[in-house]
Every structure is written in structure tokens, then in C-alpha cells.
Amino acid sequence: MARLKAAAIQSGVDVRWTPAEWVNHLRWQLASCREAEVQLAVFPAWTGAYQESYPRGFPEEGLGTLLHLLGDLAREARLHLVPGSMPVRAEDGIRLRSFLLSPDGELLGVQDQLCPPPGYAPGRAIAPIPSALGRVGIVIERDAEVPEIGRILALQGADLYCVPAALPAPYNPWRQAAGMWQIVQANQVAAVEACLVGEMAGRLYAGSSRLLGAVETTSDGTGVIAAAASAGQTEVVTGTIDLDAQAGARASFPIFASFHRDLYKMLPRAYRILTSACGAAEKEGMPS
Amino acid sequence: MTGADLKIQAARAALWWRSRPGPVAGMIRGRGPTDAPEPREGRVRVAAVQVRATLSRTAVEFATRMELLVRQACLDGAEVVVFPEDNGTQLLGLLPGLEEMADGRCVEAAGMAVAEVIRLASPFIQRAFHTTFRELARAYRVWIVGGSIRLAAEDGRLVNVSYCYGPAGEIAGRQEKLHLMVQEEEWGFSPGRELTVVAGPRIGLAFPICHDATYFETFRLAAAAGAELVAIQAANPAEYKEWYARRGIWPRVQETPVYGIASHLVGSMLGMVFTGRSAICAPLALSPSGDGILAEASSHDAEEVIAADLDLSALADWRARHPLQLPVEVILRYLPACYEAGSSRNCAPAKDGDQGQKQRQKELAGQEHEEGPPPAQPVGEQESEVEIEERQAIQEEQEERQKTEGQEQGGQGEQVGGLGVPEDQHGGAEGSPAAGEPGDQGQ
Secondary structure, eight states, rough: OEEEEEEEEOOOOOOTOOOOHHHHHHHHHHHHHHHOOOOOEEEOOOTTTTTTTTTTTGGGGGGHHHHHHHHHHHHHHHSSSOOOOEEEEETTEEEEEEEETTTTOOOOEEEEOOSSSSSSOOOOOOOOEETTTEEEEEEGGGGGGGGGHHHHHHHOOSEEEEEEOOOBBOOOOHHHHIIIIHHHHTTHHHHHEBBEEEEEETEEOOOOOOOEEOEEEEETSSSSEEESSSSOOOOEEEEEEEHHHHHHHHHHHHHGGOOOHHTTTTHHHHHHHHOOOOTTGGGGGGGO | OOOHHHHHHHHHHHHHHHHHHHHHHHHHHHHHOOOOOOOOOOOOOOEEEEOOOOOOOHHHHHHHHHHHHHHHHHHHOSSSEEEOTTTTTGGGGGGTHHHHHTTTSSTTTTEEEEEHHHHHHHHHOOOOOOEHHHHHHHHHOOOOEEEEEEEETTOOOOEEEEEEEEEEEEEEEEOOOOSOOOOHHHHTOOOOOOOEEOOSSSSSEOOOOOGGGGGGHHHHHHHHHHHHHEEEEBBBBBBOHHHHHTTTTHHHHHHOOOEEEEEEEEEETTEEEEOOOEEEEEEGGTTTSSSEEEESSSSSSSSSEEEEEEEHHHHHEEEEEEOOOHHHHHHHHHHHHHHHHSSSSSOOOOOHEEEHHHHHHHHHHHHHGSSOOSSOOOOTTTOOOHHHHHHHHHHHHHHHHHHHHHHHTTSSSSSSSEEEGGGGGTTTTSSSTTTTTTTGGGO
């Protein structure tokens, strides 16, 4: 698929929503996507946090019913759907999970957040999800601040990142750029980044939802295909991602061709140093 | 002896004469610190020098220009002064007739093989370069990252290499460019093998080159080796575009909390036009405007020196309060194998990946309709025996590592610090236990 019309749905959530209210919220947002003939819609992180799933997590054994429901929504809107993330009560704790559903309502794949906030269990697997749109990597919330996650997905063949995002307020555009924008540039993989806005469970979130591409693929060279007009209002951002142009950017500036694999063999050691003792221990062995 | 041989001999003689160290040392001696501000406790003042490219016909001409820039930086109180990539390439002007031959055209278009030119001029431009910066560092009692120079190394490899000079005029460290551009590979250059960190003035300093800043891996390695400041030397032969430029050091400093310097070569040289805005960067929270910029050149095409204070206490405090939270287990399970698989973006065997996702889909979608208890973990994430052993091995290694870390780091030789690939470790001695295990690649 050379060109893909996508939507980043910038919206809030209310953890007090009943299941019916929650479904109405999703359906209402997806109606405008259907009107715009969008092929892919992405909701923000925590979109699945409502009465049944927050704070204890939706029971994993009940997911089948929920996924049928989400499949119905994807089918109604005739699009691929990433319904944000939701707390799921798994064996090892509450995970923050996202899904990709096809326009036929079929579940194509799942992804758990790998760097969840405190109190949540991290996912332990990562892979792009094959779909008719290409291979879709889902990068949830804080995972966008970890360049290794975007790199792994890109090396696994991701054509597109879907990013259910939630940036704490106050909004700093540079903080947002330091996340997904730079991962898109570092790997030359486009992204649909949907930001949570407003208050959720006592915390404020703000962000500008965006469709992102390698700078070479955007006419103004910014790497932003489309962006929300505000960082705090509900809005559906639509745009077209040109996967042919993406391939062209990779060919003209082949970042992955310059990997230094021998040097990278030292990375495991580096990670152990960086995460075991940030600061003082790093400098041990440094001469004075 | 052929005519060509005679020309080469004549060129060597001219290079030798023009690169003599005596006049350079004589010009610099007697210069030195002026009324520069005193260093402040817990802070280091650094300068990025944006150099306008000009071929220098003699070492003295080059040194005179460099001296002016170092003086300017030191007057502003800088303790570390960073020059750009290809700063030493300006010394190719020592080669008689080069400027005329390449005027308005690239060297290759002028019918010259880049490798031949570098091999011919290498010993002489190296002599002029070292003399200039050793003398300047000593005279001004400052740390200088001299920018890069293209040389034939002792082992015959062509390298794009930078040197860091200490305030006693010593060579404190050497850094070859690690990630080469395609054109550099076509010219016959080889990548460096290790990343160096030197103990600068109260600060760990790494000084990789240009394209190295495209890769977060460089900064992870630098920080692990003790860098608090990563000084990138850049020469970008392309039209200036703000957001293209922002792909370099700025995001790297946000991902791996260090201070960053980018020093750019600008202007025309050897048929190429270089652009860039030099900058001194910091993690967002440590920059007054919240944009990650401490200082930035006012233009992308003019010579300029910028300087800023780096607050080491603030960085240490930030690191302590916001330690890197990385999913190390996941990273080690996947990333080494992905690198090994090559650059074709196919590290996850498609069938395995697809089957894994489909199996998870089936389990999740159909759980309520199937008999028996739900799986303990989502399908595709259950650890195999091999994975369990690997995880345990990593944990044991971590514990062992914590015990012996000081000893290991102290044993990195006379190079002040750094992470590299010793010859005997090529092939994966340091690779993660998961590297090369196809079972770890898909779900």
C-alpha cells in the first residue's frame, strides 16, 4: 500500500464511564473517521480506562467479549483500529495493552506497554503486527521515550508506528518532539501519534496529535504531515502517509546501512552500567 | 624517474616546507590566557567554534586562524573548545595547486582520487594540525577538541579522526568516526573501532564525529563510559534545513542525559558547500527555555564562537532523580539479534512473527469460548526454558558485574575511558545471551 489515510484521535477519557458511555465515545469519534474515509484510526493511551477496567484492570479472561465489541466498531467504521491502551488484569499484574483490529473486525495483534508507569506490569514481547496496511508497530505512551523500542520494531520490519500517547501537562512541544518525532527520524518509519488530553484520574494531560514522517517525506521538511490545532482540545487529525516516499527517504539517506554492529556488541554492558548505577558508578575507573 | 614521480616528490617537498612546526610554535608562543573569567565550582564553560571553511596554504596561516578562534573562546571563559569535522581538511591547501585544481568542483571531478590525495598529504597535515592545537592548548591552558582530520592511519586505513588536546599540550584522546556516510565508504574510509571518553576539566568528554550523532547507540555507549559531555564535530555538505539538522545531537541529549555540543564547518571548500548551526544542548529540564538549547549560533553559514556554562551538579542531580528506566530484559532479548540480522529491516522472520501474533489473536479473541483455564501469560510471551536460562544468566551476570565493575572499568588501559571492540572480542563475546537465537525474535 503506497499511500495510507490515517487519523489520530485526540480526546480525553473518563474513568467513570459506563461500558455504554465508553462505547458511545468511541463510536462517535469513529463516525468522523468513516466520513473522512480513513483507513486507520488510533486512539490515545488510556482510552480503555473506564468503569470496568480502571483501576483494577479488565480481566484478561473477559477480553474475548470486549474484542468482539471493538471489532464491531472497526467494522462499522470500515477501518483498521488501534483503540488506545487499556489496563488488563493479567497473571503477573495489571498490564497496559493495545490492539490492532482489521476493518473486518478481526483481531490482528496485541502489544503490551514495555515501560509502564509504576504499579503496572511491563510487557515482555515486542513485534510489529502484519496487516493489509503493512507491518504496524504499536508504541504505547512512555515507550516512545525509549529509542531502543522504535529501533527494534523498525529492524523487525515495521512500516508504521501507531502511538497511543499520554503526555503529562503542561504541554512542552520540545518534550513531545524528543519522543516519537525523533524515533520516526531515527528509523525512517512514519507514525500516527494520538494524544490524551484533559484530566484522567486526577492527572492532567496535554499533547498535539500528529501524523509524522521522515523529514524527507514532508513538503515543508518538518517531519510533520498533519498536526492538531491545539494541545488540549478534542480533535481528529487526518492526513496521508506516503509509504513510497518513505522508501525513497530510506534509499537516499540509508541510516541503517551505517550501523556499527561490532561496536554495538558493547551495548549490553552499557545498559547494565546505565541502569544499575546511574551517576557515580559510571565514572568508576575514570582517572581524575 | 617519471614525470609523475617528480611531481610527487616536489609536492612532498612543498608539503614538508609548508607544514614546518617551528613557525607555528613561534607564532603561538607568547600568546595565552588573557582576562578570562575564573572557572566556577560545579560548572564547566564550553565553546563551540563554527568555522568558515578555507583552504590554508601554510600551517602558519591555519594556526593563525585557529588562534583567533581559541582566543575568542577563552576570552569568553571557555575551558573546553570544540572545532568541527573536517577542520583539518582545510590543511589540504598545503598541497600545491590543489585549490586551483578543485576550484568550483569537487576533488573527484578534478580527476583526483581522494584516497591518493590523503595518503600523500597525511603526514604533513597531521604534523601541522598537531603542532597547532598542542601549542594552542598549552598556551591557553584549555582543552581543545580540534575537529576532525582525514588521515592514513598507521595500519594503512583511511580514517576520519579527531584528537582531544589537554592543557599541557598533550594528546588526551583520539576518536575515529564510527558511523561513516556512504560517500566516505566509497572514498575508501574505514570506521573507528572504539568510543573514547577522556577525563576533561571535571567532566567526562566524548567527541564522536558528525554521523555518529544520528545513532542513539553512540550516546548510550558514551554515557556508560562516563561521558557527561558529548561533543559532536560536524560538516554537513547540504542546504541548511532546521528540522533535518534537529535529527542529530538534540534528540540524543534528551534520550541519554548528557550535555552536548555540535560544532559545524560552514562555507565552501573543495567544491562542497557546508551548512549548520552550532549549538550547545542540554536535557530539556536543564535548559532555561525548556527547549534543550543553552546556546546556538546566529547563522548557519558564518564563522562564530558560542559558549555556555554546563552545570555539572544539575546534571548529576537530574540523573539521580531520573535514572534511565529501560526495559533492559526486552532490549537484550531483541536488539542484538536485530542488529545481527542486517540492515534490511527483516530481523523478525515474517512467518514466526505472523504466527505468534495470530496465535495470540486466537487465544485472546476466543478465550471465553474455549474450555480450560486462561493461559498464565498471553500466548507468545511465555518464556521457553532457553529464555528462562538466559534471563537467569543475565541476572547472575549483573550481580557479578556489580561486584567487579570498578575493577573492569579501571582496566581500560591508558585511554582515559571508553567502550570499544577489542580485536579478540569481535564475534560476540559481549553479545547478549539472546543474540542469534531465532526463538527470541518473534512472538
